[in-house]
Amino acid sequence: MARFVLYMEFKNEDDRLRARPAHREHLQALFDQGRLITAGPWADDKGAMHVYEVADEAELREILDDDPYTAVDAYDIALLKEWTPILP
Template sequence: MAQYVVQLRFDVDRTDRRMEVRPAHREYLAALKADGKLVAAGPFTDQTGALLVYDVADEAELRDILAKDPYTPADVYEIATFAEWQPLFPFS
């Protein structure tokens, strides 16, 4: 398994669309959390983006997860950071 950090940058011109899709996005994240694929997630307090930490087999699995996220077809974000992460102090 590998951990990845993904930072999303929200499209401010599509905020209304993001708000429409957000309940489905959060349900999707909750299912990923229950399956052990999502370690942590949340928006920045200024609502400009979000940070997500995933625990997946490999990059291909994560790209598949991101493709299925309701935010992706709604086109409400861009990926600012996509990196495999080596935590020094893991979440407990």
């Protein structure tokens, strides 16, 4: 398994806010499956950071393809990088 950090920058605010409940349900399901470690928006709500634990980047890309935010073009990926934590 590999850990990835995703930093997204929000856009298309009206569409994003309409999709937010479904997006959060999607995140909750991933968390329940153990594939999402943590997630949340920046304090200014201009973007968010997620930490995933997945087999590889291809699996993460599939997760992002299924995200309701992707369907409404609600974000740009500012950073998507494999991460090696040294503490839990």
